[in-house]
Amino acid sequence: MQNSYPNRQWIYVKRPEGRVGPEHYELREEVLVGNLAANEVIVRASIISVDPYIRIQQHERNTYDVPHPLGIVQRAGVVGQVVASASPLFAEGDWVSTYSGWQLYARCHHSELTKLDPSVAPVSTALGVLGMPGRTAWFGLMDAGRPRPGDTLVVSGAAGAVGSLVAQFGKRAGCRVVGIAGGPDKCKFLTDTLKLDEAVDYRAYSTLESLSDAIQAATGGVDVYFDNVGGRVTDAVIPLIKRRARIVICGAISQYDGGLDKPDLGPRFLQHMLFQRATIQGILARDFINRMDEMVATVAPWVRSGELHFHETYVDGFDELPAALNSLFDGRNLGKLLVRV
Amino acid sequence: MQNSYPNRQWIYVKRPEGRVGPEHYELREEVLVGNLAANEVIVRASIISVDPYIRIQQHERNTYDVPHPLGIVQRAGVVGQVVASASPLFAEGDWVSTYSGWQLYARCHHSELTKLDPSVAPVSTALGVLGMPGRTAWFGLMDAGRPRPGDTLVVSGAAGAVGSLVAQFGKRAGCRVVGIAGGPDKCKFLTDTLKLDEAVDYRAYSTLESLSDAIQAATGGVDVYFDNVGGRVTDAVIPLIKRRARIVICGAISQYDGGLDKPDLGPRFLQHMLFQRATIQGILARDFINRMDEMVATVAPWVRSGELHFHETYVDGFDELPAALNSLFDGRNLGKLLVRV
Structure with a gap:
């Protein structure tokens, strides 16, 4: 040839x-x-x-x-x-x-x-949804986040490729799901299209305290936090964790354009991990690559039936x-x- | 009466x-x-x-x-x-x-x-050693830290009530143990009395970078970090974690006199959790109170025989x-x- x-x-x-x-x-x-x-x-x-x-x-x-x-x-x-x-x-x-x-x-x-x-x-x-982002969302939530029916799940970057799937997987797992995203259009997408319970527009709050208060009002406390963004949004969520909360670190997109080499400062928060006996787990898509078929077998029918919005x-x-x-x-x-x- | x-x-x-x-x-x-x-x-x-x-x-x-x-x-x-x-x-x-x-x-x-x-x-x-501090050290390390033979374990507050036990339990579990403490006397105690592999005097390093470099030189990277102190010492250790490291948050004594109400700022570090797919778990002594007899049955013979220094x-x-x-x-x-x- x-x-x-x-x-x-x-x-x-x-x-x-x-x-x-x-x-x-x-x-x-x-x-x-x-x-x-x-x-x-x-x-x-x-x-x-x-x-x-x-x-x-x-x-x-x-x-x-x-x-x-x-x-x-x-x-x-x-x-x-x-x-x-x-x-x-x-x-x-x-x-x-x-x-x-x-x-x-x-x-x-x-x-x-x-x-x-x-x-x-x-x-x-x-x-x-049936590739790397879907695998990250599925195993990150189900394996590391361990959602239980009735849990309150908070997803940052909830309108993004991974976050929008995590949020829907959380609803299917019986969680109350609160999405955090930037701007009213994304928040409307979260509540109207993805049918999340609440959406918080982080851009609408100029101080950390007011953002944290808004998330507290929307959640009443956080059992699972699936974090795609890091930075100020995460600063606002972590003090709201409940007993034995699971925090999944999937991304820190707010830090990628420079903040990884010379990290920003943020409020210390490890005392909340202690008080609530909570866990943080970092995950990458590659951690679950050997289980790709398991994800596709579970999620593809929801894609085909139209139940899952991607x-x-x-x-x-x-x-x-x-x-x-x-x-x-x-x-x-x-x-x-x-x-x- | x-x-x-x-x-x-x-x-x-x-x-x-x-x-x-x-x-x-x-x-x-x-x-x-x-x-x-x-x-x-x-x-x-x-x-x-x-x-x-x-x-x-x-x-x-x-x-x-x-x-x-x-x-x-x-x-x-x-x-x-x-x-x-x-x-x-x-x-x-x-x-x-x-x-x-x-x-x-x-x-x-x-x-x-x-x-x-x-x-x-x-x-x-x-x-x-046979009470609350011993229980915290034993289950915090063994359950949350999950030490494996050959792991490098770093203990902050290593000359303290909990840390000195964690360090010795780590040696018994086959770890290479590096203790962090303040001052040459404590460091001498760590290496000469507790027989740790290395001790790092955090007071001897005026910058975060030099402290972190010293810990890196003593460890070559960290598999398990048992943290009693938080703050600057923890800032120096976390960037050194290796793949699938376990960080146990047992205390944050550097924050207790005021820093819990209005936390200090510190460098953001969640990206390291992501890159290394590491975990952080907060623990309290009370989490293991129902297993007190298990701890005493294991540790009391070491106390009686003089093998464990308290x-x-x-x-x-x-x-x-x-x-x-x-x-x-x-x-x-x-x-x-x-x-x-």
Whole structure:
């Protein structure tokens, strides 16, 4: 097979100190020659993911991974179609998900691909509700959060890719669910679309005390806190925990654009952990990767039946990838942000 | 039985804002008339305990308890002897531990007493290694800390009543144990007497970075952190945690004299919980009270055989109780502080 493909790639070339944007990337155009070895395929990306974890990996110091190397294609999750195959497992036209990053075409070993069945769910869900964010939400809540019927669950970043799923999983587990998000539109989404019990707009409160009071009024105390944002919102929630509360640290998006290298100061709170004999547990999607089938088996029927709401926000155009990543930190997107290429 | 007893009591009359001292107490002298009902006894205190938790309960706001009421005898653990008994379970001369507080004599229902056997261990140990501090150390480390052979365990407040036991339990569990304490004498105690692998004198480092570097050099990374002190020491340890570290919050003594009502600021650290998928768990002695016999059965033989070092510091005189409590927050005492009355 000697077809060739007009590839475009976003090369990560410079570490951001604050926000990430196009200035940290170079657009490279080159021809990918399809001289496939056995069990290799060429995938043409259709949808490329931008996720907050990408910004963590761009830090210069080790975080949960070694830093993303400079000079290579930005790593990211991708959904695409096979356009050439030397694998017995994949045929041209098959939909797959893979981790080939910000490029139009990629040569992949077939072990790197997961075949998608468009009759089960839209293929885009492999980057959202049936992919990494869904796995994070499901196991983070159910395994680390241990929700019980009647518990009050608070979710920060509740209108986001992970938070909106956690909130709905919490409702299904019998919790009273209070979502925290920024702005009235997101809060309306939480109560009207996701049917949460209450929503708190953190932007409506200028002081930590008033925000904390508002969350207390909405919750009456917190049994489970699923945290995607950290910072001031978390400062406001932690003093409200109840006896033996479980706090799940899934993200700290408020800290990603600079605050990880030189952390902000915030109020000390470990005394609340002591008084309430509470637990904090940090989780990552990869912790549960071996249980992906368990998540999909549970959640896919809810997706197919329409019981579970998964909101996707699309940006169009390969050129928009760096700006789309940057926009995650504006707090304006609803649900899962995807780039159609 | 109509004997009467010249009682002396320290009455808690005023909430401290910073350090606690004699000015927050009134000394009351009154005769206790020994008109015992069935199953009551009179206990004459011999040793009265001062513990950091007492200061927590003095805060005006709820902590893990409702605040200690004003106008009553300061609550505390006591070891004493029965001087009169209307109980079939206790005879005059029996040694007991109870919770009758800062007073020389107390009328108690026999259900409030635990009989002590001086042939098992010195009776004072019922306030230390075989009492509340021992229970906290044993279950806090073994249940919440989950030490494995080869783990690196860091203990803050390692020369204190709980910390010195945790450190030795960690050695017995096969851990490499690094103790943190204030001053060269305490550090010498940690390495020479308790036989810890390393000791770090937190007072020897003026910046957070240098303290953290010293702990990193002594540990190479932290699997289990047993925290009695909070504040700056904890700020220095948390960035050093390794994958799936367990952090046990047993105390935050650096915060007790004021910092609980209006917490200090400290560096945010929840991102480390995320990156390392670590856990924090707050524990209190009372969480394990139903397993007291299990702790005593395990630890008492080590006390009897002399394998376990339990250091006691004595202050003499009932009048000294408020000053002794205050002295806990100087960080000068070694082991368990007790007041002989």
